[in-house]
Amino acid sequence: xxxxxxxxxxxxxxxxxxxxxxAALYPSGIHGAIAEGLRDLLPEATVSTATLxxxxxxxxxxxxxxxxVLFWWGHGAHDAxxxxxxxxxxxxxxAGMGLVVxxxxxxxxxxxxxxxxxxxxSWRDDGDRELLWTVAPGHPIAEGVPDPLVxxxxxxxxxxxxxPAPEELIFVSNxxxxxxxxxGLTYRRGRGRIFYFSPGDQKYPIYQQPDIRRVLANAAEWAxxxxxxxxxxxxxxxxxxxxx
Amino acid sequence: xxxxxxxxxxxxxxxxxxxxxxAALYPSGIHGAIAEGLRDLLPEATVSTATLxxxxxxxxxxxxxxxxVLFWWGHGAHDAxxxxxxxxxxxxxxAGMGLVVxxxxxxxxxxxxxxxxxxxxSWRDDGDRELLWTVAPGHPIAEGVPDPLVxxxxxxxxxxxxxPAPEELIFVSNxxxxxxxxxGLTYRRGRGRIFYFSPGDQKYPIYQQPDIRRVLANAAEWAxxxxxxxxxxxxxxxxxxxxx
Amino acid sequence: xxxxxxxxxxxxxxxxxxxxxxAALYPSGIHGAIAEGLRDLLPEATVSTATLxxxxxxxxxxxxxxxxVLFWWGHGAHDAxxxxxxxxxxxxxxAGMGLVVxxxxxxxxxxxxxxxxxxxxSWRDDGDRELLWTVAPGHPIAEGVPDPLVxxxxxxxxxxxxxPAPEELIFVSNxxxxxxxxxGLTYRRGRGRIFYFSPGDQKYPIYQQPDIRRVLANAAEWAxxxxxxxxxxxxxxxxxxxxx
Amino acid sequence: xxxxxxxxxxxxxxxxxxxxxxAALYPSGIHGAIAEGLRDLLPEATVSTATLxxxxxxxxxxxxxxxxVLFWWGHGAHDAxxxxxxxxxxxxxxAGMGLVVxxxxxxxxxxxxxxxxxxxxSWRDDGDRELLWTVAPGHPIAEGVPDPLVxxxxxxxxxxxxxPAPEELIFVSNxxxxxxxxxGLTYRRGRGRIFYFSPGDQKYPIYQQPDIRRVLANAAEWAxxxxxxxxxxxxxxxxxxxxx
Numbered sequence: 001x002x003x004x005x006x007x008x009x010x011x012x013x014x015x016x017x018x019x020x021x022x023a024a025l026y027p028s029g030i031h032g033a034i035a036e037g038l039r040d041l042l043p044e045a046t047v048s049t050a051t052l053x054x055x056x057x058x059x060x061x062x063x064x065x066x067x068x069v070l071f072w073w074g075h076g077a078h079d080a081x082x083x084x085x086x087x088x089x090x091x092x093x094x095a096g097m098g099l100v101v102x103x104x105x106x107x108x109x110x111x112x113x114x115x116x117x118x119x120x121x122s123w124r125d126d127g128d129r130e131l132l133w134t135v136a137p138g139h140p141i142a143e144g145v146p147d148p149l150v151x152x153x154x155x156x157x158x159x160x161x162x163x164p165a166p167e168e169l170i171f172v173s174n175x176x177x178x179x180x181x182x183x184g185l186t187y188r189r190g191r192g193r194i195f196y197f198s199p200g201d202q203k204y205p206i207y208q209q210p211d212i213r214r215v216l217a218n219a220a221e222w223a224x225x226x227x228x229x230x231x232x233x234x235x236x237x238x239x240x241x242x243x244x
Numbered sequence: 245x246x247x248x249x250x251x252x253x254x255x256x257x258x259x260x261x262x263x264x265x266x267a268a269l270y271p272s273g274i275h276g277a278i279a280e281g282l283r284d285l286l287p288e289a290t291v292s293t294a295t296l297x298x299x300x301x302x303x304x305x306x307x308x309x310x311x312x313v314l315f316w317w318g319h320g321a322h323d324a325x326x327x328x329x330x331x332x333x334x335x336x337x338x339a340g341m342g343l344v345v346x347x348x349x350x351x352x353x354x355x356x357x358x359x360x361x362x363x364x365x366s367w368r369d370d371g372d373r374e375l376l377w378t379v380a381p382g383h384p385i386a387e388g389v390p391d392p393l394v395x396x397x398x399x400x401x402x403x404x405x406x407x408p409a410p411e412e413l414i415f416v417s418n419x420x421x422x423x424x425x426x427x428g429l430t431y432r433r434g435r436g437r438i439f440y441f442s443p444g445d446q447k448y449p450i451y452q453q454p455d456i457r458r459v460l461a462n463a464a465e466w467a468x469x470x471x472x473x474x475x476x477x478x479x480x481x482x483x484x485x486x487x488x
Numbered sequence: 489x490x491x492x493x494x495x496x497x498x499x500x501x502x503x504x505x506x507x508x509x510x511a512a513l514y515p516s517g518i519h520g521a522i523a524e525g526l527r528d529l530l531p532e533a534t535v536s537t538a539t540l541x542x543x544x545x546x547x548x549x550x551x552x553x554x555x556x557v558l559f560w561w562g563h564g565a566h567d568a569x570x571x572x573x574x575x576x577x578x579x580x581x582x583a584g585m586g587l588v589v590x591x592x593x594x595x596x597x598x599x600x601x602x603x604x605x606x607x608x609x610s611w612r613d614d615g616d617r618e619l620l621w622t623v624a625p626g627h628p629i630a631e632g633v634p635d636p637l638v639x640x641x642x643x644x645x646x647x648x649x650x651x652p653a654p655e656e657l658i659f660v661s662n663x664x665x666x667x668x669x670x671x672g673l674t675y676r677r678g679r680g681r682i683f684y685f686s687p688g689d690q691k692y693p694i695y696q697q698p699d700i701r702r703v704l705a706n707a708a709e710w711a712x713x714x715x716x717x718x719x720x721x722x723x724x725x726x727x728x729x730x731x732x
Numbered sequence: 733x734x735x736x737x738x739x740x741x742x743x744x745x746x747x748x749x750x751x752x753x754x755a756a757l758y759p760s761g762i763h764g765a766i767a768e769g770l771r772d773l774l775p776e777a778t779v780s781t782a783t784l785x786x787x788x789x790x791x792x793x794x795x796x797x798x799x800x801v802l803f804w805w806g807h808g809a810h811d812a813x814x815x816x817x818x819x820x821x822x823x824x825x826x827a828g829m830g831l832v833v834x835x836x837x838x839x840x841x842x843x844x845x846x847x848x849x850x851x852x853x854s855w856r857d858d859g860d861r862e863l864l865w866t867v868a869p870g871h872p873i874a875e876g877v878p879d880p881l882v883x884x885x886x887x888x889x890x891x892x893x894x895x896p897a898p899e900e901l902i903f904v905s906n907x908x909x910x911x912x913x914x915x916g917l918t919y920r921r922g923r924g925r926i927f928y929f930s931p932g933d934q935k936y937p938i939y940q941q942p943d944i945r946r947v948l949a950n951a952a953e954w955a956x957x958x959x960x961x962x963x964x965x966x967x968x969x970x971x972x973x974x975x976x
Binding site for chain 2: 602603614650653675719722723724725726
């Protein structure tokens with residue numbers, strides 16, 4: 001009845017090319033691993049990838065017009081993302097396209113642009129165990145996800161995470177070093193839906209983990225647009241235009 | 245300019261009378277320790293106490309009419325609190341009285357009555373270190389509170405905490421055993437404000453801790469009523485009653 | 489892939505039997521009109537009805553176990569609904585069953601039980617034109633609904649509507665007499681989802697209106713449970729139970 | 733005990749100089765009328781004004797450092813506000829300064845910067861009667877404000893207002909032409925608080941109205957910073973830094 005979900009996974013794809021350890025973990029790139037998980041769990045979806053080095057970062061008008069949900073992974077090359085492309089993506093989100101921002105994407109231009117805050121946080125790369133606890137059971141993004149979801153070793157992200165208070169808080173993480181982090185957050189902006197999910201760092205095999213893949217697949221389905229896609233615009237209508 | 249804040253600290257006062265270890269920690273009762281802290285930090289406030297064994301649990305109509313903010317500590321004797329008194333307190337809250345519910349008060353009749361959910365949670369009494377992280381810096385309840393606030397040893401409370409999504413999430417706790425807990429939550433119900441704060445268990449010297457006392461004092465000031473106190477009621481007014 | 493949606497439409501069914509004008513508007517009862525609309529728009533769903541006069545008000549344990557989403561219409565007979573049945577329904581909602589509360593159901597025992605507030609409002613039966621404006625475009629409940637949705641004549645409901653601040657505000661109504669009303673509100677309680685929708689009064693042909701039926705069908709799909717259904721309970725697990 | 737509140741009222745001050753009708757309504761400028769009301773109701777506060785044509789728009793680093801709450805009125809000259817000044821104000825807000833955005837300021841660069849959305853709406857200048865209904869009684873911004881607050885004639889603002897869902901919805905407006913508008917909205921961003929209030933248009937004597945002045949004074953007190961002012965920043969601390 002509903003059309004097939006069209007997903008684009010965007011990745012800066014820098015660590016994988018410059019760091020052999022990351023390349024070993026993610027031989028087809030972080031985007032490749034994410035796409036693989038989505039294809040596996042959402043067999044009816046169309047999943048493609050795009051990276052920084054492509055023309056227009058692979059995010060042409062045509063590509064975005066055919067994307068229902070965009071995943072975003074970036075870290076070291078946020079500043080290399082063209083402002084015009086950021087604005088293009090922002091307008092698409094406000095018009096209804098879903099956006100899933102991952103891990104160090106908290107500092108991406110697109111996320112800061114849409115949140116309006118610094119999006120800063122505390123961090124420490126120390127191999128902590130991370131436990132993601134579900135605080136919104138019954139939410140579609142938590143469906144089928146173990147509670148807690150255990151990440152054996154990971155970079156630590158801690159509060160204060162300077163984002164607007166989320167509309168829905170789905171996951172909260174405990175790190176073995178003592179930190180907590182709001183690790184699964186939803187927002188609506190314009191007609192679009194945004195999900196921020198804090199795993200996973202490039203040095204750890206996060207996106208191979210089945211439970212993490214389940215969250216990403218759930219998020220893709222949750223973030224898909226409802227109805228028409230159109231950016232909200234100012235209108236000036238005559239009195240009683242809605243009558244008759 | 246504003247009138248002095250009038251606080252009533254309610255406690256079931258059972259453990260202190262039946263358990264010598266609790267009595268040693270809280271020789272003037274948990275209510276006594278809480279009241280002492282409030283008096284110390286809010287010298288202009290009027291702070292009194294009330295307990296389960298008093299007539300009408302010490303919560304007469306007159307007493308509540310003279311209470312701006314009510315603190316509530318209960319644990320083993322929730323069922324001994326008269327339903328009529330619970331309803332009386334609920335109506336006062338809806339009319340504007342502030343309510344601060346502490347620790348095991350999550351299972352009190354008044355809290356369940358106002359939340360509408362089971363208010364269940366997971367727990368383990370194992371002496372975990374609890375760290376309360378501030379996720380709403382700039383909120384008056386977090387003012388002057390260290391981040392994190394360290395409780396060296398405490399009973400563990402864990403998610404899922406079955407309460408409505410809070411209007412403001414102020415603190416999130418990390419327990420050394422791996423749990424997280426939304427430990428400082430605000431709600432508005434009717435004209436009244438409610439703050440739930442999860443420390444402290446009767447077996448630990450929580451309410452002597454200066455940082456904890458700071459939170460309680462901040463909460464008292466935050467929860468005080470604004471303007472008139474009146475329970476919302478149904479009204480049936482003629483067309484255009486607001487004109488002229 | 490997903491199972492067929494099972495809907496039960498509950499109605500006190502009093503006006504229709506006692507007031508010939510209402511009976512003329514709703515010859516098969518308000519529940520009948522609502523069910524007809526749901527069947528029309530959700531042909532794969534199973535839609536049944538239940539009324540006050542049936543044994544256990546038609547809401548037996550078995551019936552509720554087989555209900556994904558319960559609609560509730562009541563007005564003059566709220567007090568005739570057995571408290572034990574109210575509690576049974578509340579527990580089902582907390583375990584995941586969706587609940588859609590309609591119009592004068594704001595004063596039903598089940599709604600007050602789950603909200604914790606008085607649920608009072610202002611009203612005037614004066615045949616005002618009601619315009620429902622969408623303030624959450626892109627939300628599934630607003631999908632395919634005209635903006636504004638015009639109800640030519642209706643009972644007026646006005647603020648202050650004493651409910652908890654909704655998690656999502658979907659519709660806001662303008663009445664020609666000058667009032668406003670938050671007319672489409674969502675809540676999550678436990679594992680369940682609740683939608684309050686303020687149309688329609690028994691004296692007006694609201695539930696025959698296609699746009700209103702669209703909202704009800706959308707709400708049914710939105711409120712359906714995700715995953716397992718289980719009421720949240722207290723747990724006491726050993727340290728590190730989630731490991732290994 | 734608390735320091736005197738320091739308020740700066742910023743206005744583009746264009747209509748008043750170019751349009752004789754506006755000049756007649758606001759002989760000391762819109763900023764002058766707002767400042768007058770604040771001085772009258774908050775006699776202990778320090779209220780100053782700043783306008784577009786001043787060097788750095790009157791919003792120097794020093795001036796902002798001495799401002800607790802900034803009011804913002806703009807309409808035709810949004811594009812004339814320097815981006816560097818916008819960023820300077822945004823950083824101050826994230827560090828704790830309060831911001832009250834008025835009427836057509838919805839399209840100001842600073843508001844769009846902080847909201848992340850288009851901030852578009854529908855409008856019609858037709859002299860509608862506007863009624864502002866309080867949907868958060870007990871909130872400090874609504875304290876002492878009549879319910880409804882009647883504006884005899886005003887420009888109409890209507891939904892959809894493309895802003896993030898507010899953290900608190902305080903006022904909802906009914907316009908006699910049939911529109912509704914979420915007219916009083918609160919947000920927290922970083923450590924700062926933001927209040928958007930939709931009255932008043934330059935062609936109407938809105939800011940002379942005592943009830944409107946009461947809202948503005950309440951908002952100033954509500955938005956004042958708590959505790960230290962510092963923009964959230966990324967931190968990288970060693971394991972266990974919070975111990976000992």
